[in-house]
Amino acid sequence: MNITKxxxxxxxxxxPERYRATLFNSLSGFKSLALIGTKNAEGRTNISVFNSIVHIGANPPLLGMVFRPDTVRRHTLENILEEKQxxxxxxxxxxxxxxxxxSAKFDDDSSEFTECGFTEEYTSSGTAPYVKESVIKLMMHYRMHVPIPLNGTIxxxxxxxxxxxxxxYLQEDGYVDLQKAGTLTVAGLDAYFSTELIDRYAYARPGVLPHSLANRREQSS
Amino acid sequence: MNITKxxxxxxxxxxPERYRATLFNSLSGFKSLALIGTKNAEGRTNISVFNSIVHIGANPPLLGMVFRPDTVRRHTLENILEEKQxxxxxxxxxxxxxxxxxSAKFDDDSSEFTECGFTEEYTSSGTAPYVKESVIKLMMHYRMHVPIPLNGTIxxxxxxxxxxxxxxYLQEDGYVDLQKAGTLTVAGLDAYFSTELIDRYAYARPGVLPHSLANRREQSS
Known part of the structure; x- marks a missing residue:
């Protein structure tokens, strides 16, 4: 019997604080998972783990992310505001x-690249370090930030x-097959998941039952 | 051979606009997937599909979401600002x-509850309608909104x-087993996925290799 709480x-x-953090980090649902790469003015590189990246718009292509008022990711925020990338x-x-x-709190004079065995990679588009081991990656230019007075986040x-x-991994219509690329998702603070496609559906219209895009693709290929 | 673009x-x-929307909606990674239930002052109910819910903090427990400057989800925003729930x-x-x-654009005088075959459910905590078919659900009280001048989102x-x-589905430490609950994740605009747990890891500390929480739980149970 399934009792509902x-x-x-x-x-x-x-x-208790830790229980509350674990609970409410779970309740937002599955989250994006990415490493944020930055570099400061002195050239010291940094990686932070983020699970709060959210789509803001496609034209221009904008992504948002939440900075908690903690110390672990302070370098990332400082580096972005300083270097804009x-x-x-x-x-x-x-x-x-x-x-x-x-996500561990390493010393100020060490880089997560060396501490965690990741490799810096650079392109001509910017000065921030990519993580070479990652197969899908984005160079970002800082646009704006908003303080959230409710709890000190940004x-x-x-x-x-x-x-x-x-x-x-890039399909004809612009869809990127994240499952094929092996991109993971995260739940709570520390649970990592792979994914299994159920279906893609065509743009929804009133009075028309959603039809499958994924199956149509399989049939036509 | 894997050519990188x-x-x-x-x-x-x-x-092309549609290609760009599909591409950049994919690149943010896997996203949360939820139906937002609202009701207006006249008692008309509404459901919208959202994939932009993001954790803001646990104390108080806050979640953010992005409203695009489109017409489909206009009722949801109006209802929230009016009814605060x-x-x-x-x-x-x-x-x-x-x-x-x-996510289809239904007539103003119809409710997605009836159009899509979902059932309204109410508790004493608020006036907004839950979706009865959903097994994990949250009643939200409006706290604030911020306009994003870059593209007219909120x-x-x-x-x-x-x-x-x-x-x-609720574990001892507050972790909610979303996979067991059957919660889905979404990529792009229209691709729905189930998940497969890889592992949970203990809080990361410098100089200590991450150890598995999921395997420890299996061994002790």
Missing amino acids: RIQSQDIVSM YTINHVHRSMLPMAHQA FLIGEIIEAIIPES | RIQSQDIVSM YTINHVHRSMLPMAHQA FLIGEIIEAIIPES
Whole structure:
């Protein structure tokens, strides 16, 4: 028998802090998972793990991300505001568990690249370091940030100025096959998942039952 | 041989609009998937599909979401600003393809509940309609919204005032087993995925290799 729990505001207030963090990080659903690569003015590189990247728009191509008021990711925010550039690097199965390890609080004078065994990679589009081991990656240019007074977080928005994608994962209509690329998703603070496609559906219209795009593709190929 | 494509700003400008939307909606990585339930002052209910829900903080428990400057989700935003409440309902496999159909532009005088065959459900915590078919769901109280001048989107933040979770999916440490609950994730505009757990890792510390939480749990149970 499946008993359903109703958690209300009075229960939330009295929760132990760690339990509350684990619970509410789970409840937002599955999240994007990426390593953010930055470099400071002195050339010191940094990697942070982020699971709060969100699509803001395609024209111009904008992505947002949430900075918590903690110390671990302080270098990432400082570097972005200073250098105006950062990279977003998808995390794949072969990058675990070291992609998780990049969330540890390393000394100020060390780089997560060396601490976690990742390789810096550069293109002519920017000065921020890509993570070479990542197969889908984006060079971002800082556009704006908004402080969220409710809890001291910062919502930062950047524009994609370069996207690196192996051609075999890029379909005719612009869809990138993240499952084929091995991009992972994350739930809660520390649970990593691969994915299994159920279906793609055509643009929804009133009175027309959604038809499958994925099956149509299989039939026609 | 895997040829890598480098897409740069000059390529992005000249892309057909639909291709660009599909491409950049894919590049943010896997996304949360939920139906947002609202009701207006006259009691008319509404469901919208959202894939931009993001964790803002656990204390108080805050979630953000992005409203695009389109007409489909206009009722959701109007209803939230008017009534200050909305529900977030996880989407499970059995809710496809009708959860996708809820993204169609229905007439103003119809509700996605009836059009898509979902059932309204209410608790004493609020006036917004839950989607009964969803097994993990949240009652939200509006807290603030921020206009994003870069492209006319709105970033809206609400507080969780009630969480409904079957007890069998809620673990001792507060982690909610979304895979067991059948919560789906989405990529691009229209691709729906189930998930497969790779591992959970303990809190990362410098000099200590990440150890598995999921395997430890299996061994001790």
